[in-house]
Every structure is written in structure tokens, then in C-alpha cells.
Amino acid sequence: MPELPEVEVTRLSFASHITGAKIIAVRIGKALRWPLGCTLDQLAGRGVAGVRRRGKYLLIDLDHGLLLVHLGMSGSLSFAPHLPAAGKHDHFELVTTLGTLRLNDPRRFGAVVYADSESAELAHKLLGKLGMEPLSENFDVDRFRAGLKRRKTAIKQVLLAGDLVVGVGNIYASEALFLAGIRPTLSAARLSQARIAKLHTAIREVLARAVAKGGSTLRNFSSANGEAGHFQTETMVYARQGQACRVCATPIKSLRQGQRSTFYCPHCQKA
DNA sequence: AAAAGCCCCTGGATGC
DNA sequence: TGCATCCAGGGGCTTT
Numbered sequence A: 001m002p003e004l005p006e007v008e009v010t011r012l013s014f015a016s017h018i019t020g021a022k023i024i025a026v027r028i029g030k031a032l033r034w035p036l037g038c039t040l041d042q043l044a045g046r047g048v049a050g051v052r053r054r055g056k057y058l059l060i061d062l063d064h065g066l067l068l069v070h071l072g073m074s075g076s077l078s079f080a081p082h083l084p085a086a087g088k089h090d091h092f093e094l095v096t097t098l099g100t101l102r103l104n105d106p107r108r109f110g111a112v113v114y115a116d117s118e119s120a121e122l123a124h125k126l127l128g129k130l131g132m133e134p135l136s137e138n139f140d141v142d143r144f145r146a147g148l149k150r151r152k153t154a155i156k157q158v159l160l161a162g163d164l165v166v167g168v169g170n171i172y173a174s175e176a177l178f179l180a181g182i183r184p185t186l187s188a189a190r191l192s193q194a195r196i197a198k199l200h201t202a203i204r205e206v207l208a209r210a211v212a213k214g215g216s217t218l219r220n221f222s223s224a225n226g227e228a229g230h231f232q233t234e235t236m237v238y239a240r241q242g243q244a245c246r247v248c249a250t251p252i253k254s255l256r257q258g259q260r261s262t263f264y265c266p267h268c269q270k271a
Numbered sequence B: 001a002a003a004a005g006c007c008c009c010t011g012g013a014t015g016c
Numbered sequence C: 001t002g003c004a005t006c007c008a009g010g011g012g013c014t015t016t
Helices: A004-018 A121-128 A141-149 A155-161 A170-180 A193-212
Strands: A023-028 A048-054 A057-062 A066-070 A076-080 A090-096 A099-104 A111-115 A253-257 A260-264
Touching: A004 A048, A004 A057, A004 A076, A004 A099, A004 A193, A066 A121, A111 A121, A141 A155, A141 A193, A155 A170, A170 A193, A170 A260
Parallel strands: none
Antiparallel strands: A023 A090, A048 A057, A057 A066, A066 A111, A076 A099, A090 A099, A253 A260
16 A cells, blocks of 8 residues: 555654554564564563665654554554554554554555664665665655666566665556656666656656545545545556546556556656 | 566455 | 456566
8 A cells, every 4th residue: 555655644644653662562463574584572661762664665753763564565654652452463453541542454565563773684684775765855866767778678667676766666666657747668778868857847746635535545544643644646647557547538548567467657657 | 787577465356 | 157268557577
């Protein structure tokens, strides 16, 4: 589920509420993608200094060390002073003086990993290869162009890879390419400077708009205070195969790229 | 270095 | 109603 907008919406929905809390207890359910990396006792008593986001990772800063949280494909967080009894797919809980943070993740592709610092081994491996933050000043169009130039593979795949620009997942890759009028199968290296500039803008616009709409709720995503997103009702191409393009009425097409579905308008997105 | 495939896991939708 | 198959917001790892 969660791409950059959903992760950012999640962060915004609980960061200010948990900051300043002290951890009382930690509970763990079934295994997530990686082991936590510390004992539960080690976390008790620590303070929460803030919550940042890097790509699709949430970084919960403690007064010493940090927790990396990734929502995987099906994860969502809840935060409230009192939560209902934990269910089958609630696999991690941070009980604090200000409320309980809970990760629900049916598929368990998500993870919560403790690191003493961002440069600790696993944290460094996970965060070290991440590309530019699309919504920050750091997203430089010249660096974007230089990166694309080295990739002969399809532009959609390069956007998803995350080593050039982070946070763009399967929904927003299709949407950004539509906004930029670029066919998803085109080789990244062959895009003109003008089209790259358009894509650079399109990525920022679609992600910012999705954050403003609370993200996309396809199955059961909600922010940490339980609010669903609404961006899914206004996608131009994602999951709209066979339906009329909202711009030109041509039927939207779909195809497979790297075991993922891609959606595009054959008329608006020129090869 | 880049690219392509496989795999982790559960549940919902669809088809027979 | 039951069972098999396919598909799903990700991404690390291994192999070409």
C-alpha cells in the first residue's frame, strides 16, 4: 500500500502526538521482515524525540538510537492513548506515556528495526542506497537527468527502483508518467531533456497532491489516527484499464513490467 | 554496474 | 460451498 504519500500522511498523523513520550513497554507478534535488533527491555524507558521520513521509511528518533519502520505492502500504523485489543495482524506495539503506536501488517513485508544510529550496519544498508527525496530541494533536475542517462531500461522501472528518486511506487509512477505524457516502456536513457523536466515536475506534483488528499486507500490504508485517503478516486490511469481516459476518452491500457502492473493512456502518452 | 527474476506472506476476488 | 488460480501501495537478494 504505502508509497511516499501514505508514509508521509502517516507521519504527519502521529509525529507531534508521540514526540516527548517515554516508552513504557514493547510488544511483538509474528515475525516481520527483519528481527527488531534489540531486546524489548532495551527500549523501555527511552524517550521519543521525533519522527522523520526517508523515502518510504519512517525514522522514529529516540533519545538514544532510532527505530526504522517500513510499512511494506500492507502495513499501517495506529496511534492513540488507548487502542482496542490487538488483532491477528498487529505485530508490533510501542506502549508510551502518551499513547500506543501499533503496526498492523497482514502480509508482514514490513519491518521495525532498531539501530543505535543511522550509520549502524542494517540501517546503513537499508538507507544508504536511497535516491533523492522528490519533495525536497534535494531533488535536482540535473542530477535526475544524469541518473536517467545511465539507465537503458524502461522509465517506469527506474522510477520504482528508488535508487535515483525515492518514494514513487506503483500507483504514483503510472500517474506521474501520465502527467508527463511519457509512455512507461520508454528507455530512461532516451528521454529528451524537455520530457525529463516535465517528469521531474510531474513527480513532485502528483506526490504533493496525494499527500494533500490523505494518500490512497486501496484496501485498508489509513493514517495513524484512522483516516482513509482519497487520492484513489482521482487517479488518471492507475487501475483504470478499459475505462475512458479522463483527458481524451481513449481506453486506458495496462501491461506488466517487472511483475508489476502498469497503466497508461496510449494517446496521451506518446512513445 | 545494470538488469531481470525470484521470493517473502496473507487475503480478497474470480472462475470452475 | 469448495478449491484453484491470480492479483495486490515493496524491495532485498541472487543470477545473468
